Amino acid sequence: MATVSRAAAGTDASVIRASLADPDRFATVYDRYAAMLYRYAYQRVGPEIADDVVAETFLAAFRGRASYDLGRQDARPWLFGILTRELATHHRRERARYRAMSRSAHETVQDGPADQVAARVVAAAARGPLAAALADLAPGDRDVLLLVAWGQLSYDEVADSLNIPQGTVGSRLSRARRKVRLALRDIDPTMTTEEHHEI
Incomplete structure (x- = not known):
């Protein structure tokens, strides 16, 4: 099966616009950014909850895609904003992780x-x-x-x-x-x- 290039699949804005009529198209946004968001979440809160936080981020993004500013071609800032809000609910966990890291050998x-x-x-x-x-x-x-x-x-x-x-x-x-x-x-x-x- 041939891989569709990013250019052929369209900008993030065009993919999100298309997903309003065809929700399955939103999977392209997930494919583009899930690994990046996971790496970021993993560094901040560890592996135990990184998966859940990223899943919640994409669920919130999917639900809120109708309000996405289609003038913004790149969805990364939007997704990182949602992820940051999701991470805020785990601030105690994040601080505890950093404290443990500071004491670790x-x-x-x-x-x-x-x-x-x-x-x-x-x-x-x-x-x-x-x-x-x-x-x-x-x-x-x-x-x-x-x-x-x-x-x-x-x-x-x-x-x-x-x-x-x-x-x-x-x-x-x-x-x-x-x-x-x-x-x-x-x-x-x-x-x-x-x-x-x-x-």
């Missing part, structure tokens, strides 16, 4: 090329303080930071997904990065090398 470094070993040692050393810093962030600040760092959304997309002004995204991200940098002694793994040089 560092992962064992395995033999391998020197660069790989060095990278794993640095990552293991940062894991505890990073998890503790994430647990201590205000929920809104954490949402913005993780949508940028793990969800790979732009500032505009984060503003769309959370329905907040872009200026609020910038201030929350700045505040979150400052706290994370402090916890990691001025090393923020959510920033690119270029951003480090700008500070």
